[in-house]
Amino acid sequence: xxxxxxxxxxxxxxxxxxxxxxxxxxxxxxxxxxxxxxxxxxxxxxxxxxxxxxxxxxxxxxxxxxxxxxxxxxxxxxxxxxxxxxxxxxxxxxxxxxxxxxxxxxxxxxxxxxxxxxxxxxxxxxxxxxxxxxxxxxxxxxxxxxxxxxxxxxxxxxxxxxxxxxxxxxxxxxxxxxxxxxxxxxxxxxxxxxxxxxxxxxxxxxxxxxxxxxxxxxxxxxxxxxxxxxxxxxxxxxxxxxxxxxxxx
Numbered sequence: 001x002x003x004x005x006x007x008x009x010x011x012x013x014x015x016x017x018x019x020x021x022x023x024x025x026x027x028x029x030x031x032x033x034x035x036x037x038x039x040x041x042x043x044x045x046x047x048x049x050x051x052x053x054x055x056x057x058x059x060x061x062x063x064x065x066x067x068x069x070x071x072x073x074x075x076x077x078x079x080x081x082x083x084x085x086x087x088x089x090x091x092x093x094x095x096x097x098x099x100x101x102x103x104x105x106x107x108x109x110x111x112x113x114x115x116x117x118x119x120x121x122x123x124x125x126x127x128x129x130x131x132x133x134x135x136x137x138x139x140x141x142x143x144x145x146x147x148x149x150x151x152x153x154x155x156x157x158x159x160x161x162x163x164x165x166x167x168x169x170x171x172x173x174x175x176x177x178x179x180x181x182x183x184x185x186x187x188x189x190x191x192x193x194x195x196x197x198x199x200x201x202x203x204x205x206x207x208x209x210x211x212x213x214x215x216x217x218x219x220x221x222x223x224x225x226x227x228x229x230x231x232x233x234x235x236x237x238x239x240x241x242x243x244x245x246x247x248x249x
Contacts, residue, residue, distance in 0.1 A: 014212070014240070016187050017129055018161075018178075020196035021140035024216050026149065028116045030054065030108075034087075037104045043093055053087045059198060066200065073171040076143065080105040108143075118153045119218065125233035126158040132240060137161035139181050139194070141171050141201060161185055172196075173205030182209075195236065203227050 019025055031050045038045050057064045064083065065072070072079040084101035093100070108114065130136055140146060142164040150156040163181050170177040182189055189210030196202025197216050203225070206213040214228045214236060222229065230236055 013191065014134065014193055015191040016135035016137065016185060017193045017195065017236070017240075018137045018139050018181060018206075018211070019194075020172075020198070020202050021138055021142050021146055021150075023197035023218070024195060024202075025122050025138070025155065026116050026118050026153065028114045030058075030114070033107065033114055034084075034104060037107050038088075038093070038100060041100050041103065043088075043095075043100065045091055045093075049091055050087075053090050056090065057083055057087050069171050072141070073165055073169055076166060077105060080108070116149045116153065118155055119233075121232045121234045123155065123158075125237050126155065128237045129240070130158055134240075135160050135185050135187060137163070137181055137185060139163050139172065139177055141165040172201035173208060175205060175209035178206060178209035178211060193236075195230075195233070199225060 022028075031047060031054050034050050034054075035045050035047055056062060059065065064086070068079055068082065071082075081098075081101050084104045085097050088097040088101060126136060136159050138146070138150070138159055138161070140163070144164060144166050146164050147156060147162050150159070150162065156162065161181055161184055163177065163184070165171045165177065168177060168180055170180065172178075178189070178194070182192065190212075192211045193214055194202065194206035194211040195214045195216055196206070197218065199215065199222070203213040203215055207227070212228075214230060215222060215225050216230050216233070218231060220231060
């Protein structure tokens, strides 16, 4: 039984599915890395408080991200220095927060220090979607090392296209990054689905570009939304597979 909620995919008309990366396909213990870096510099933090700070500042639905999205696109190092500094101050850290923030920022681009993992449903779901003849792609507000991460996790092979904001200089929810991806694979927006976990960059962005948006709510905490919602990629596979089977009869 599927947990698929909201609007349904009515027609067997889709030729492509695009995905966000972090929180949709892959995840990492970013908060713990933050704690560990601070500990090396004599600052002991509670992991639960750091998780709270991440929800306030780092999630792309936050006011901090929305206010600084141009900076995040144009100068990501400066953006993360500011973000990490404000998180440290939010957490009550005193002293040279600017220096500690820079050290935190310097750690994160070295992907070898962060153990990115794929969600358990990702590899099989991508293989099944690919088996349906769908074009698959990634459109993500991410640093340049995303392609290496996906390759290391044996996921890159599934994708016809991987585009990051750092590569093209455009951040979701700007419809330009979606249109650029569509142009590269030669498809129209109405033929495409976009799956992401954050409402503002993913759902608003995909909608503004004309793609069919699907919110993936892995933590079951999104509440009511005005778009399709799933709790795992296997649900999307089930729905698209059922549509194809129904339309073939």
